[in-house]
Amino acid sequence: MRKEMPEWLKKHYNRLWARYRHQEFTFKDATKGLGVSRAMTIKTLWELEQRGFVNKERSEVDYRARVYRLISPEDISFATGLYSLVEKERLEKQSLTEKLAFIDDRLPYMLTGSYAAYRYHRYLNPTKVFEIKTKPQDEGKWIAFLTDARTRVFIGEIIETRKISNYAKLLHSAVPIDSARTKTEEGYYIEKLEFLFMGLLKRQTQTSIMEATAIIVQNKDRLKWNGKDGVINLARDLGLSRRLGFLLDAINYEAHVPVVNHDIIRRIEKDVKGKSDEVFPGDAIFQSRFRDLRNKLAHEALLTRDEMKEFKKMKERFEGYRALSEKWGFEVVLPREIIQKILEDLGAKFGKK
Amino acid sequence: MPNLEKNKASRIEEISLKDLARINLEARKFKIDLAIIGGYAARAFTQERSWRFTKDIDFITTKSNLTALRGVFELLKYAYEKTDFGVKGSKRIDKESVELHISVDKVIDWSTGLEYALPKDVFSKSTEMEIKPFSEENKKMEVNSKVAPIEDALIMKLMTERTRDHFDAIAMILDSFERLDKWRFWANCTNSRLEQHTKKRLLSFLADIKKGLTRKIWKEFTGREFIREQEVTLKRRINELLEE
Numbered sequence: 185m186r187k188e189m190p191e192w193l194k195k196h197y198n199r200l201w202a203r204y205r206h207q208e209f210t211f212k213d214a215t216k217g218l219g220v221s222r223a224m225t226i227k228t229l230w231e232l233e234q235r236g237f238v239n240k241e242r243s244e245v246d247y248r249a250r251v252y253r254l255i256s257p258e259d260i261s262f263a264t265g266l267y268s269l270v271e272k273e274r275l276e277k278q279s280l281t282e283k284l285a286f287i288d289d290r291l292p293y294m295l296t297g298s299y300a301a302y303r304y305h306r307y308l309n310p311t312k313v314f315e316i317k318t319k320p321q322d323e324g325k326w327i328a329f330l331t332d333a334r335t336r337v338f339i340g341e342i343i344e345t346r347k348i349s350n351y352a353k354l355l356h357s358a359v360p361i362d363s364a365r366t367k368t369e370e371g372y373y374i375e376k377l378e379f380l381f382m383g384l385l386k387r388q389t390q391t392s393i394m395e396a397t398a399i400i401v402q403n404k405d406r407l408k409w410n411g412k413d414g415v416i417n418l419a420r421d422l423g424l425s426r427r428l429g430f431l432l433d434a435i436n437y438e439a440h441v442p443v444v445n446h447d448i449i450r451r452i453e454k455d456v457k458g459k460s461d462e463v464f465p466g467d468a469i470f471q472s473r474f475r476d477l478r479n480k481l482a483h484e485a486l487l488t489r490d491e492m493k494e495f496k497k498m499k500e501r502f503e504g505y506r507a508l509s510e511k512w513g514f515e516v517v518l519p520r521e522i523i524q525k526i527l528e529d530l531g532a533k534f535g536k537k
Numbered sequence: 538m539p540n541l542e543k544n545k546a547s548r549i550e551e552i553s554l555k556d557l558a559r560i561n562l563e564a565r566k567f568k569i570d571l572a573i574i575g576g577y578a579a580r581a582f583t584q585e586r587s588w589r590f591t592k593d594i595d596f597i598t599t600k601s602n603l604t605a606l607r608g609v610f611e612l613l614k615y616a617y618e619k620t621d622f623g624v625k626g627s628k629r630i631d632k633e634s635v636e637l638h639i640s641v642d643k644v645i646d647w648s649t650g651l652e653y654a655l656p657k658d659v660f661s662k663s664t665e666m667e668i669k670p671f672s673e674e675n676k677k678m679e680v681n682s683k684v685a686p687i688e689d690a691l692i693m694k695l696m697t698e699r700t701r702d703h704f705d706a707i708a709m710i711l712d713s714f715e716r717l718d719k720w721r722f723w724a725n726c727t728n729s730r731l732e733q734h735t736k737k738r739l740l741s742f743l744a745d746i747k748k749g750l751t752r753k754i755w756k757e758f759t760g761r762e763f764i765r766e767q768e769v770t771l772k773r774r775i776n777e778l779l780e781e
Contacts, residue, residue, distance in 0.1 A: 245765065246765070247764045247765065247766055279673045279674075297760070298760070306549075306592075306633060309592075309671055311758065311759055311760040311761075312585065312759070312760065312761075313759070313760030313761065315760075341761075341762050342760060342761040342762060343761070343762040343764060344761065345764060345766070345767070347584070347585070349673070351760065351761065353760065389757050390700050390701075390757065391701075391757055391758070468750065468753050469700050469750055469753060469754060469757075470700075472748060472750055498698075501648075501698065519648065519698065521647050521648045521698075521699075522699075524647075525647060529593065529636075531634070
């Protein structure tokens with residue numbers, strides 16, 4: 185991927201930078217600002233985008249509507265400087281993780297989300313989106329550095345239908361990056377197991393619950409449970425003890441053997457007081473399905489006997505953890521087969537693992 | 538920049554894809570009825586964006602093919618064992634394992650208890666398709682394998698209560714709808730007494746679009762937004778399928 189700009193492009197970039205700097209602008213604004221034809225504006229924005237020198241965001245409502253924001257000359261210099269350190273032919277073969285390894289400590293970052301989770305659980309393939317936690321002030325540098333023929337970088341939502349090998353999504357970290365990351369043997373940084381695990385519990389979607397479960401099964405002896413940055417403390421600080429305790433109990437229950445030591449669960453139990461209005465998981469899909477069933481069953485007179493039987497069975501599927509739900513003081517609408525399947529797939533049932 | 542050696546996950550994928558190619562070759566040589574279903578079939582019928590599945594490979598076969606299939610497993614050093622749903626082949630690679638799940642004569646769904654009886658023409662209609670590698674390092678590998686017809690693969694995805702299967706079904710409808718023989722789809726649903734269930738499922742997909750749930754499902758499994766254009770196409774195609 186070339187980072188250098190031909191003279192004509194430099195001229196157009198400078199003209200746009202002088203006019204808009206960090207401000208957003210539309211295609212129409214760019215045509216007006218450059219004072220060139222529509223075709224030339226398309227070419228200019230395309231060439232800048234290919235180099236990672238402009239950030240483009242599409243509208244959720246109308247895919248064709250786009251807003252642009254230029255990457256600053258300083259951030260461009262940073263990226264071109266790094267690129268100049270590498271031979272061109274090697275650079276073209278670089279995967280995104282290799283680029284992350286190359287950046288090393290030049291910019292603070294950590295890979296998180298499904299890629300980082302996959303490194304720990306090796307269970308559910310990651311999406312094509314690399315979620316990277318970075319500092320907000322470094323966004324421009326990251327966009328300019330990571331963008332290449334195979335990678336596009338996004339700050340907001342990823343609204344893109346073109347075929348791209350990698351999507352990189354920049355996120356902000358709530359904790360100092362240095363304290364929450366670890367270096368992989370390949371040389372790039374990923375979020376530490378305990379912090380990533382908390383992120384999955386916090387997200388509480390169906391896949392994040394699956395990933396959290398797989399992480400426990402695969403890393404139960406590696407997870408740091410105690411201490412300041414241990415799972416128990418992090419969960420308490422983030423108000424996630426109830427979810428954590430329930431999940432560990434559910435894993436042990438489905439495995440028919442203690443996958444996680446009961447002492448750990450007892451320690452978590454001490455951090456949970458009273459009852460909560462929370463419905464777990466907060467997954468919009470589960471909750472909507474469960475609500476629908478409850479509504480349907482509330483109007484018994486409108487249902488046939490078969491429908492009634494079917495809906496009751498479906499509702500029971502969501503309420504498979506009644507006793508644990510009671511123990512942890514919140515409503516759980518998690519079908520049991522979700523955890524059962526992971527344990528089966530990972531060979532953790534009946535203490536095989 | 539560091540010259541990185543292949544990571545563990547891509548090594549496992551490389552081995553399982555090579556084994557898959559070999560299984561396909563041996564099945565062809567010994568005329569064994571065997572076809573891929575599940576996540577790998579979804580991979581064959583959809584674009585790269587949507588592959589959040591496990592590394593295990595699901596197949597279908599018939600009882601009469603089991604003896605020959607066992608021989609193929611042994612040849613490739615897979616341990617062979619009977620399970621509740623059929624047979625399983627497993628092989629250790631370092632500390633990880635690759636598992637082959639084979640459903641025999643029918644496919645039973647975990648979440649609903651529903652069964653899909655394999656139609657008589659399922660193997661004759663299965664086609665060799667390219668199984669695209671997931672990891673960047675294996676991109677150059679070219680692996681072909683016999684994949685169950687889209688009609689059967691789709692019915693099996695619609696049969697379950699798992700959101701992940703519903704996502705696969707949506708992706709298949711969006712990416713491979715032109716391959717779908719609607720008549721065969723409904724005939725096979727009827728044969729397994731899944732017609733009503735499938736209709737209800739497709740109607741629930743329409744309701745999900747309306748409620749904005751499809752957007753959420755899409756985002757969860759791809760990390761990307763479900764755009765209006767895709768929404769309109771999906772709605773039109775589901776209605777087309779329901780009208781048949």
